[in-house]
Amino acid sequence: MAAERWDGLLTGARLATLDAATDDGGSAAAPSDDRDGASRYGLIEAGALGWRDGRIVFAGRMDALPAAPADLAADVIDAGGDLVTPGLVDCHTHLVFAGDRASEFEQRLTGDSYEDIARAGGGIVSTVRATRAASEDELLAQSLPRARALVADGVTTLEVKSGYGLDFANERKMLRVARALGDALGVPVRTTFLGAHALPPEFGGDADGYIDAVCDWLPRLHAEGLVDAVDAFCERIGFTGTQTRRVFEAARALGLPVKLHADQLSDGDGAALVAEFGGLSADHVEHTSAAGVRAMAAAGTVAVLLPGAFHVLRETTLPPIDAFREAGVAMAVATDCNPGTSPLMSLRQGMQLACTHFRLTPAEALRGATVHGARALGLGDRGVLRTGLRADFVRWRVREPAALCYWLGGDLVASVHCGGRRVV
Ligand SMILES: N=CN[C@@H](CCC(=O)O)C(=O)O
């Protein structure tokens, strides 16, 4: 018996499992889409959560525990009625970069648009200059506090994109730093190659030639184990659908999943394009058409909502939230943490913005930042508190799940466990 003891057991918890099929014999089916999940948390009062070897071994009511807590686990923690949720999954960030763009923020407040600034040689390309100039160690030192802030507010898996290097050596440097962040913080980091983020000045306007280079770098970066997925910025100030398609074909040749910055500033049929490739996600999607929504639903492509960018750019066109609900398109919520459009270092704050700007229910926002965020990364082993899944969970100093979306700022986290190990 002693050898089979669990590594840890949390008792007296209010579990928001986000899963109706729990260990206490709950019979309802798990929520299948956002129509079902709009108000569902899979709540278990007086709950217990046990884990061993990094995996959940029990998630249910305390009175259904198979033995006395002290006989079950080496480490028993009384949660005192606190809310416990799955660890948050931030499925869209650009948090590896050097410098900042606070002056660009000021410039926008006096009238210049994001697109004007980009066309004048600022925007993404100005962060490229700073990122290229930083050594790998400097880049890690500047990026680590941002990743640490996300984890401190409940994130247990995060995605990081390249896209501020825009040449082979600097894209590689960014991806290596992203991997190093995960090692430093003890949380999984998924890396996305975003070579097709902007056209670097040395290509002198030759976007097709640059896409040739991106397609050449991809297999080399993949061979080093640095790429989990491939992304592009399909937009008036980014790349055309035809150029994006070439990047996706290069990804497909390597068996890599794709995602896309789609329809952020204009409708460029990006959602339909990424869905055509069976993409994991279409991200931003403010201007996505009804046909784009239908294509996403058919392909199972997740809509990643980025309310931080919407808020900072003071956008007015909302993503088609009702159409996503109607079509059963899963909606994820992410920070988009980046120096230009979304200097946001809390996913919980992102959930708040998703509720206030996009009218997501708090349950949708929580599912968006957990199970649907995981799905947008192709990860089926996290985002729900269920036996057999990763023991990634957060104990919050609140009782009501809606409180996570209610408070602006503040420190609500009592503890964060990732793979059964306490990281906060
Ligand atoms: N839209 C393109 N990429 C980023 C912004 C990057 C930047 O401005 O530095 C985004 O997701 O919002």
Ligand SMILES: [Zn+2]
């Ligand atoms: Zn982005």
